[in-house]
Amino acid sequence: MELLSPAGTLEKLKVAVNFGADAVYAGVKKFSLRERAGNFTIEELKEGIDYAHSKGKKVYVTLNAFLKNHEIENFKKTVDAVAKLNPDGFIVADIGALSIIKDRTDIPIHISTQANVTNIVTVKAYKNLGASRIVLARELSLKEIAEIKKAVSNMEIEVFVHGAMCMAYSGRCLLSNYLTKRDPNRGSCAQSCRWKYYVVEEKREGELYPIEEDHHGTYIFNSKDLCALPLLDKLYEIGVNSVKIEGRVKSVYYVAVTTAIYRRAIDLIKNNPESFKTELPKLLEELDKVSHRPYTTGFLQQEKELQYYPTSSYIRKYKFLAIYKNNFWKVKNPFNIGDKVELFSKDGKSIKATIKKIVKNGEKQIHTAHTNYNVDIEFIPHLKPENYDIIRKEIT
Structure with missing residues (x-):
């Protein structure tokens, strides 16, 4: 099972590689759905790929924006420029982007979680279109993931296991776009879901009422953070090919700690499953030392309380x-x-x-x-x- 870590910058790429990632995912300046990440110039990406390859690690390049007509020619040029650097895969969400890449290179294509793949038929369809890996939607349970892997065993399956979650279906949110003109599906989300919200009565202009009786306000859209570490052994047993840590805009420290802890956990599961259970409390304690919101295992166990209402602030210990x-x-x-x-x-x-x-x-x-x-x-x-x-x- 591959450990895949975020690389928002060249420094974070090197940190992820040194703290135990088998592979990293990185974006270029356009088309990568993370405008606030540092992202890579072509020159930086070459250095990053060369560095990772020198350590026996892989680099996947995210080109998972949904394309508009006027961007297609520029997208083709970007694909050509990146392909020359010999990355280990492209991550895409747009079916047109998949087609463009397939026509221009033999580099493996991974289907982004933004494509919302939730069933066996869709996985098979993407397989027929030339994809080699599916990053499954985050709304799936362990049972559903197991069913998909069993039915399409020749398709690589990747699952998010740690990091921030969007309150909308697989990140398809327009709240930020509506309130701030910053489009989440173009990589510039303002995280409007994390704001305080109040109710205004039509005839009492200016009078704000908390949605719940709480002097902090109410964070009705505020999702908890995903932490699937306690379920990592189950994902391993299912045969999941890659587990992914979210966080291209997170700090070097976050990348280092989360990568090291998930690396240690995977190694324990492979070599001594009982030790994994014994060490799990200590591993979770380390993950509590990075900046995060309250943790949840999300949809993997179909938890019902995925939102955190008292505050949208991070826990920083x-x-x-x-x-x-x-x-x-x-x-x-x-x-x-x-x-x-x-x-x-x-x-x-x-x-x-x-x-x-x-x-x-x-x-x-x-x-x-x-x-x-x-x-x-x-x-x-x-x-x-x-x-x-x-x-x-x-x-x-």
Whole structure:
């Protein structure tokens, strides 16, 4: 079972690869349904693909926007430019995009979750059209996924297992488009579903009434975040070919932690299923340390409470402080001598430590490390960091 992680930027791609992803998915500047992600120029994408391939990993390129007539020629040019870089697959939602790619290259084609594939007949139809993988709609249960995999065993099946969920059917929402003119299906969602909503009575203009009696307001469309880690062994037994982490616009820290934890979980399931059950509470505890909304297993177990009404705010228990690269700690958020921190490594484990000494640029001892500083750190107990290790601090 492949672990597929998000790569919104070149840095996130490298982090995902180093923290255990088998493959990453990345978008170019257009046609990738994530305008707020950094996305890749052709030059950056070449560097990313070359880097991943040098580590024995794969890169899938998302071109899953729904095309308009005036974009078709530009889309063809984009496909041609990306195909020369030898990616391992294209992810598309538009059936016309599938046709264009199939006519121009032999690179495998994956059907995006935006295509809303929910049944055996549709999977077979896409197989006949030349697709090699289906990213199933998120509205399916474990039972339905198993039925599809059994009926079309020669089609690769991919399932989302972690990250933000849209309150609309497979992300087909027009709320943002209507309220802000930012089209979710063109990659620029304003997340209008996360706003506070009140009721106005027709003849009492200006008087706002909460939909529920709650002084915070009511977040009636606010979806919980998906966390299918407890069901990962069941997806493995079904024969799901790839499990996918959402988050091309999420932080480097998010990519690192979620990738490492799902990597560890998959390895345990493959090699020692009983250990997976034993370690599951610790693995879930680590996922609680990244920014998230309340977790749910979503439609996989047909949970009924998929919305979270009290607030749309994220749960943030830890702050990402620095990442170790090229023999220095690259500071992401300020920290001080004496701070109690955790070092999180690529094997998904963390070690508690205290910062004893900070040296800037290899020469000047300082008390506080500020954002974008390059520093050496001496820890108590003594720790020897490895490339891409992370330090974080609990928010008190």
